[in-house]
Amino acid sequence: MNNTHPIGVFDSGVGGFTVVRAIRNALPLETLRYLGDTARVPYGTKSPDVVRRYAINCSRFLVDLGAKILVIACNTASAYAVDAVREHFALPVVGVIEPGARLAAATTQNGRIGVIGTEGTIRSASYQRALSRLAPKAAVHALACPLFVPLAEEGMVDHPATRMIAEEYLEPLLAQGIDTLVLGCTHYPLLAPLLGEIVGDNVTIIDSAIAVADAVRAALHGAGLAATARSDQDLYYATDVSERVLRVGSVFLGDGLDKVELIDL
């Protein structure tokens, strides 16, 4: 293993492209390999054992491509499979929950933290558990926002209907006086500008993707594996490549997604 090896990122679908984008911005010398398990998306409705099995599959694929670090850019897989992936592979592994929770714990002044995510993520209480460990005195207000994923996937990130829905969703959190809001879903960074306008300057938005990129940077430096020059282009893989995967993936990557290679796990 040396520092020219790629960073391996996987997600159940295309939401993880927001994490790819954040890592690219933060670590422009690093090479990335992304795997979207689009044939088996969503993971959120599957049992923990199945999610762990799929996460090991995805990790194995990235390890075989030479990954020097694994990023689990999927909330469900992060909640259920980080430990299993760490046990299976002798590599640094970064999940998507811990970094955002850690940054929120370090950010809040008044100890009132809001967390938004999908129904599955909020029900799993994974952010709530991480925050009770990292910020035991904080009051955590968690809220499912089921329409944000389809709205983001439709690219309606600054649509008046999205604003109306977001205002309704966030109203009870703002009424609790939160000063920190964790975007607990890989799709939500696309909505960050709109959500920022709604919550105002007194609430700090924690973009999990940016927090993950910071955690990856720290892990690479800690292991002496940070790249010092670009060695290769980024490559994208998926277990199903439809017109939709390319279209929605482009929205999330924020860049043309010219090629996604179809693979079988």
Place this chain on the structure above:
Amino acid sequence: MNNTHPIGVFDSGVGGFTVVRAIRNALPLETLRYLGDTARVPYGTKSPDVVRRYAINCSRFLVDLGAKILVIACNTASAYAVDAVREHFALPVVGVIEPGARLAAATTQNGRIGVIGTEGTIRSASYQRALSRLAPKAAVHALACPLFVPLAEEGMVDHPATRMIAEEYLEPLLAQGIDTLVLGCTHYPLLAPLLGEIVGDNVTIIDSAIAVADAVRAALHGAGLAATARSDQDLYYATDVSERVLRVGSVFLGDGLDKVELIDL
């Protein structure tokens, strides 16, 4: 087989409850057995072979419960598996596409028919194919409305944000001068009142669930299997029973959903 046997209805999830509701309204003496394959939802992203296998699984379960007729209340399964189910079981089988397409063909005056559905249904062109057979001279304008399912599942059926989104979706269809609009998704009947306001009196909305109920009535009468008195209560089954299944199912059934039995297929 006699007329006291139940009608078997299945769907990949809970959307098919709109069909249950329509059959109940149209045929109050009939007993129903509903199966939602909620552990494997959605079917729309799966390959035709897999969908056929699942449809046979679901049908087998309902046949073992004594079903006298099978209703496939799922667009994807109707598109791929009606013939396979007919071959496997010596029963009348009603899919969800043909009845709506037939009613649209009989309804249009100006030969301009709009069809709305999920991305999967529209891409499969199943309504377009049925209409080209049933109304060969009609111009069919098909449009995917991806946000309608999540909006309906959230119960936002008369929300101003939903109205705003619906107006944008339907504008190009109305610009084509359609006089008939097929609701090509089991979730959409919930939005029918709102959509009716948007399209106005000059456009007839075809509710597929009502068309399916009419087709079931005709099939039962044709086979001499129509019930003449209520013999049992309706029973609901699902392959995964979550709080969400019960909540969203109640919205779609339009009635309290007090009990859904968990089964394994």
